[in-house]
Amino acid sequence: MAQITPPGIGDIGADPFFERSPYPFAMVKTILGARFRFDSTHPALLEPVEAAYGGLPRDVPGSPLPSFHLELRLSPRRPAPAWDEPPPVLTQSGAGLLCGIVDAANYVIIDHGRQRALVVVSEDMLDWPYHVRYELIEFAVFVLAARGMDLLPLHGACLGTDGRGVLLLGASGAGKSTLALHGLLEGMDFVAEDAIFVDPRSMEARGVGNFLHVREDALRFIDEGPMRRWIAHSPTIRRRSGVEKFEADLRQGYGHVATAPLALVGAVFVSAEIAADEADMLVPLAHDDIATRLLADQPYAAGQSGWHRFVHRLSEMDVHVLRRGRHPRASVDALRSLLTSRHVASA
Template sequence: MTTTTWPVDPRRIADPFGERAPLALSRRYGLLGATFDFLSDSPELLALVDAAYGGLPAHELDGPTLRVELRMAEDDAAFTAEPPRPRMLGGAGLVGATVDARNLVIVQPEAGRAVVQLSRSMLGFGYHARYELIEFAVFQLAARTQGLVALHAGCVGLDGVGALLMGVSGAGKSTLTLHAALQGLDFLTEDGSFVEPRTLRATGVANFLHLRFDALAWIDDAAVRARAQASPVIRRRSGVEKFELDLRGGWVRLAAQPLRLRHLVFASSEPGRAGALLRALSTDELLERLHGDQAYAMGQPGWPAFVQGCRQLHGWVLARGAHPAEGAAALRSLLMG
C-alpha cells in the first residue's frame, strides 16, 4: 500500500483560525460619536469602507475608539445570484450575522471590536457587503458601547436643532428628507438615527439617500434630477430598486454635529391641505405612535430613558402635500419657530 502525505502549511498549524494574520492597511473615521479604526489585509475591503464613510462630518459624543477588522476569505465559491439574506446570531456577549461560511460579521461590544470576513464574490455585491455586514458592525458597536437608542427614523435639522421623521413604509420619508435638504436644512440621516437617550442628541451617517425611480418626477431642479439619474442603482431584499444618491461633495448641507431633538414628526400618506399639513399631537398620542412605530428600539436598554425624554418633545403628524416640497417647507417652518 502506498501512502500519500499531503503538504501542510505550517502557518495553519501555528494559527489555525487566521486570527494573527497581519492587517497592514488601515483607515480612521469619526462615526456616530465614536472613533472607528478599520484594519484590513485587503485594499478592496478598505475601498468599501471609504465608499461608505469617506467625506462625512465626524460627530462628537465623547465616544470610545472602536476597532473593526476586515478580512478577505482565502477560498471562494461564486454566487450565481444575489447573496442569501444574512441570518442573525448572538450569545455570550457576541452578536453577528452570517451570509454563508465565508461572509459574516461578529461583534464583541464589551471589547469594542468586530471582525468582518468577506469573499471575493461578495465584492461583486458591494451594496450588500456594506449595508448587511460592514454597517452591521459599525451600528452595533456605536450603539451598544455608547448606550445609544437605534431608531428606524430619518432626521433633519436647522441651527443644531433636529426633527426625527418616522412613519410607515411608503409614506415618502426619503423624498421628504431630500426636499428638506434642498431647502437648506441640515441632513443627518435618511432612516437610521441614533439618539443619546438622556440628552436627546441624535447622530447618523449622512452618506446616501435611496430614491425610488418615481421620485424623480418630484425633483424640479434639473441638475439634481440628473445627479440622481446618474447614481448607481441598488436592489433591496424586497426586490425594489432605487437610486443610491451620494449626498457628499457639498451640494447639500450635512449636519456638522449631533442635533438636539425638539420635534418628533410622523409622516402620513394621507393627503392634507396646503399650508396646514402639520397637526399637533398630545403627549399621550406621541408616545402611542412612538411605541407603534419602533418595535425594535423598544427592546434596547436606553428605551425607557428615551421615552421619558420624548415627553418633552413636540409631536406632529405631517400629512402628504400636493408636492414633497410642501412637506419640506412645513418642516423648515417648524424648525425655524
C-alpha cells in the first residue's frame, strides 16, 4: 500500500487534539431509514462506507429522516503490530459516551445523545478492510441508529412477504443464515441477516440488506447455476469464532431485498434438531416460555430500552421452535405457512 500522510498532523504541538484537522471528503447515505453523513480526513476511509452502504434499496420516507454524523479520521501507520489479526473490540462507557477500542490507534467514540461518532483508523489497519468496516464503522452506525431511533437491536434475521415478516432467532450455528439464504432464493422478501432492528412501538423490523453470510456446507442444497456460482465466487470472511463464511453481496441482483420495514407477525427459534416428520417442524411455544427463551437468546437487547414492550408485543403473536426438514425449502414452506395463516386470520 502506498504511504498515506493524514492531513492536519504537521504541527502536533499547535493542535494536540486535532480540533482543526480538516475533513475534506464527505459522503451521505440513507441507512435504516436515517440520514448518515460521513466526513473523512482521507478518501480511503470512505471505501468501507461505500462497500457497506452503497447501492442499498431505498424506500420513500413519509417524514423527515433522522440525521447522524460520523467523523472518520486516519491516523499514522504504526510499526508492524504483534498480532496475526486485529484484537477484538473492547467496549467501555462513561460521561454519556460509548467506546469501542481495538488499540490506541483504532477506536470508536459514540456520543449518542448528540447523534455523532468519531472513528479513528490507523494506516496499517486499512490492510484489514473487513474489520474496519464491520467492527468499527458498522459498529458506530448501528449503535447510533439503535439509540437515536429507539430501535431494539437483535441478533437474528428476518424474512417476509406482502409487508409482513417473521424473525429468525436462535443460537449461532442453528441454521439461521442457511434458512435466510433459501428464503431469498424462494422469492421471500429479505430484510437482513445477522442484525435486525425492531421498533417496539410498531413492531416493524428493518435491517441493512447488503450481505448474506453462509458457510460452504450450505452450497450442497443449491443446484448448479448462477445462484451457486454467485455465492461460491464471493469473498470469504472469518468470524471471531473462527468460522469462515462466504460474504455474498445482495446488491448484485440476486433475490429481493425489502425496501421498507416489515410488520412482524411472529418469530421462530431456529433449531438444529431434525424433525422426524415435516408436519412437526413447527412447535408452538407456550406463552409463559416465550419471555424466557427471548432473554436467553438476546442478552444484549434485554438490557436496552424497549425490551419489555417488545417481549409483550411478540408474546401476543405466533412464536414457534422451527426444527429442520430434509431440505431447507421445507423450512421456507413452514415460514410461509405462518405468514399466510396470520394474513388470513387478520383479513
